[in-house]
Amino acid sequence: MIRFYTNARAQSGFAYIAAIVLLVVVAGMATALLRLTGTQQSTVNQALLGARASLVARAGIEWGFKTCPTASGMTDLGQFKNETGFNVSVDCQFTDYQEGERASGQTSVSQAKRIVQIKAVACNGGAARCPESNAGIVAGAEYVERARMATMCIVLNAGVPDGPCET
Numbered sequence: 001m002i003r004f005y006t007n008a009r010a011q012s013g014f015a016y017i018a019a020i021v022l023l024v025v026v027a028g029m030a031t032a033l034l035r036l037t038g039t040q041q042s043t044v045n046q047a048l049l050g051a052r053a054s055l056v057a058r059a060g061i062e063w064g065f066k067t068c069p070t071a072s073g074m075t076d077l078g079q080f081k082n083e084t085g086f087n088v089s090v091d092c093q094f095t096d097y098q099e100g101e102r103a104s105g106q107t108s109v110s111q112a113k114r115i116v117q118i119k120a121v122a123c124n125g126g127a128a129r130c131p132e133s134n135a136g137i138v139a140g141a142e143y144v145e146r147a148r149m150a151t152m153c154i155v156l157n158a159g160v161p162d163g164p165c166e167t
Contacts, residue, residue, distance in 0.1 A: 042141065053086055053122045053146040060088040060120030061150045068092035068116050069154050069161040076129050088122040089130045096156065112156035113165055121147045 060077060067075075068090075077088045094117070098110040123130035123145040131145055153165035 046141075046144070049124065049142070049144040050146065052084060053124065053144045054148070056084050056086040056088050056122035057120045057146045057148040060090045060122060061118055061148050064090045064092055064118035064120060064150070065152065068094065068118050069114065069152075074129075086122045086124050087130050088120055091119045091121075093117045112159070114154045114156055114161065116152050116154060118150045118152075119147065120149075121145065 063077065072092050072094055074089060074091045077090060081087050094114050096112065096114050099113050100110040121130040123143070125143055125145075131147075154161045155163055155165055
């Protein structure tokens with residue numbers, strides 16, 4: 001009778017090593033997925049904040065269409081901060097000129113017009129005026145700033161805005 005002896009003790013540790021390697025690989029994949037999810041969530045949040053800031057800047061432009069033809073300068077609209085979480089600053093500048101003025105200075109055929117330039121900047125920083133001047137806030141991951149510009153032409157009648165220029 002022939003007996004075969006196997007050395008069972010020499011092969012008993014291989015399964016433990018394979019299990020540990022498998023656990024390390026699975027843990028690494030789980031960590032990578034968590035980081036990817038966090039990055040994706042941050043990207044979506046930035047896109048949402050950017051869209052909201054753009055809409056608040058647009059609201060500032062629309063406000064400027066109503067008030068800028070007769071007023072010039074910088075205005076901070078603080079009422080948006082409570083409703084949207086964004087500050088908006090609107091800058092209005094205008095230039096009056098005579099369209100159709102002749103070289104001799106005769107203005108009988110000329111038309112007085114005003115070109116109005118409106119710039120609205122919206123930001124979600126802590127300052128009352130946009131753009132934010134605090135470099136620490138601007139460098140933050142949650143800071144968003146959007147600017148919009150618009151130009152309009154207005155016909156002047158005796159120095160008073162009378163209506164839009166013809167297109």
